[in-house]
Structures are given as C-alpha cells and as structure tokens.
Amino acid sequence: MIDLENVSGLPISLDERTNSLVSKKLELPQPSVRTLGDLTKVARNRELKVDAGEIAYWMYRDIALPQHRPLIAKYSLRFDITVMKNFLLGDEYGKTSGHYHPNFYPEIYGVLYGKAIYISQKSSENDPLKVEVFTATEVEPYGLWVSPPMHGHTTINKEPQTLVMANWVSNKFQSLYGPMESARGAAYHLVKTEKGPRWIPNPTYKSIPKKITKNKLTPPINSPIYTQGIQKIEKLSQFLNPQT
Numbered sequence: 001m002i003d004l005e006n007v008s009g010l011p012i013s014l015d016e017r018t019n020s021l022v023s024k025k026l027e028l029p030q031p032s033v034r035t036l037g038d039l040t041k042v043a044r045n046r047e048l049k050v051d052a053g054e055i056a057y058w059m060y061r062d063i064a065l066p067q068h069r070p071l072i073a074k075y076s077l078r079f080d081i082t083v084m085k086n087f088l089l090g091d092e093y094g095k096t097s098g099h100y101h102p103n104f105y106p107e108i109y110g111v112l113y114g115k116a117i118y119i120s121q122k123s124s125e126n127d128p129l130k131v132e133v134f135t136a137t138e139v140e141p142y143g144l145w146v147s148p149p150m151h152g153h154t155t156i157n158k159e160p161q162t163l164v165m166a167n168w169v170s171n172k173f174q175s176l177y178g179p180m181e182s183a184r185g186a187a188y189h190l191v192k193t194e195k196g197p198r199w200i201p202n203p204t205y206k207s208i209p210k211k212i213t214k215n216k217l218t219p220p221i222n223s224p225i226y227t228q229g230i231q232k233i234e235k236l237s238q239f240l241n242p243q244t
C-alpha cells in the first residue's frame with residue numbers, strides 16, 4: 001500500500017497489487033476506465049492487436065472531502081485522480097487517449113506517484129493537423145503542470161511503475177476527443193526502442209514543430225494539490241474558469 005496523503009492532501013493510498021485507490025476515511029467514486037481496446041484509436045500502429053478488455057487506466061472523477069463539496073461546486077471545479085498502469089501500445093509507451101478543451105479552459109495536473117510525461121500541443125486555428133507548438137514535460141511527485149488554454153494534451157507513462165496523478169479542472173465543459181482520435185494521437189509518439197525512448201513524428205499531421213519544448217506555465221497553487229486547491233479556491237477558479 002502506498003500512502004498518498006502527504007502528496008495529495010487526501011486520506012488515500014494506492015493498492016499496488018490491484019492499481020486501485022483506497023481510503024478508510026473517504027468514500028471514493030467508482031472509477032471509469034479506458035481499456036487497451038479504447039486506446040487503439042490513438043495508437044500509431046493502425047493494425048495493432050491488443051487484449052481489448054485489459055484496463056490501461058482508471059479515472060476517479062469528482063473526488064472531494066464531504067465538507068468541501070459545496071465549495072467546489074460553487075466554484076465550478078472538479079478534482080479527479082487517474083491511476084495509470086505501466087503498459088505498451090505496440091511499441092509506444094502507455095498514454096492517455098488525449099483531448100482538447102473547448103475555448104480557453106486550462107487544467108492543472110499534479111503527480112502523486114510515479115513519473116508523468118505531459119504533452120501539450122497547439123494547432124493552427126484553421127487546421128488541427130498543423131501543429132505549431134509541441135511540449136513534453138517530465139513531472140515527478142509533488143510537481144504540478146498546467147495544460148495551457150487552446151492546447152490538446154495527453155499523458156505518457158514510460159516508467160515501470162504505476163503513475164498516479166490528480167487534476168483540478170473546470171466542470172463547465174466536455175473534453176473534445178475527436179481531433180486526437182482522427183489524428184491517431186499527438187504530433188509525436190514516444191516509442192520504445194533498443195536505444196531507449198525516441199520521439200517519432202506522427203505522419204498523420206501536415207506540419208509539426210521540429211523542436212520539442214518544455215511547458216513551464218506556473219499554476220496558481222502548489223503541492224499538495226488538493227489542500228492547496230481548497231485553500232486558494234477563488235484564485236484557482238479564476239484560473240480554471242477564465243471566462244467567468
């Protein structure tokens with residue numbers, strides 16, 4: 001059992017054997033899942049054969065301590081935790097399906113366990129297949145990362161261990177999965193090779209930047225992500241609901 005209370009601010013642990021979140025003090029929501037079958041839509045290999053029912057990651061949406069629930073709702077926010085096991089999609093490292101947010105909504109992620117590579121990409125206004133900025137940023141426990149407004153984003157776990165990450169996000173929008181699905185993932189795929197991890201351009205895109213940069217946007221809160229979000233909820237909501 002891996003205690004995640006210090007890093008998250010919530011009385012939760014990871015059960016490593018089952019990759020489930022557990023808590024004696026907090027009632028956790030039933031997670032929704034993404035399977036390897038779901039992820040074949042964004043895999044670089046169109047012919048990829050997988051065990052379609054195998055779960056790749058678990059999404060616990062809208063977690064809150066009971067006393068904070070009205071506050072979080074009042075500020076139109078949601079706190080989620082994703083548990084992503086180590087897996088491969090063919091020769092690609094395991095990743096989330098990836099999506100864009102409508103309008104100007106950003107998102108704040110915090111790594112609770114393992115190590116994440118957060119990808120964000122900005123497409124040209126008229127053509128989602130022309131990518132102008134591509135970032136990849138490695139984040140470790142206690143580290144936070146901001147998915148910038150108007151970017152698509154996805155998360156890669158190339159480590160042998162499970163990745164646990166939390167996010168604060170507006171509850172006012174639905175993510176857009178279509179562009180990443182029709183492009184078969186982000187502008188670069190991170191592929192496992194004999195010489196180590198390698199970024200390979202995704203040929204579906206018409207243009208992509210030659211340079212992969214780091215995204216160093218600063219979030220309005222620090223770690224622990226849950227506690228800090230509650231303490232600075234007004235500032236957090238202004239950041240995550242920028243049009244209101």
Ligand SMILES: [Fe+2]
Nearest residue numbers: 099101107175
């Ligand atoms: Fe998102």
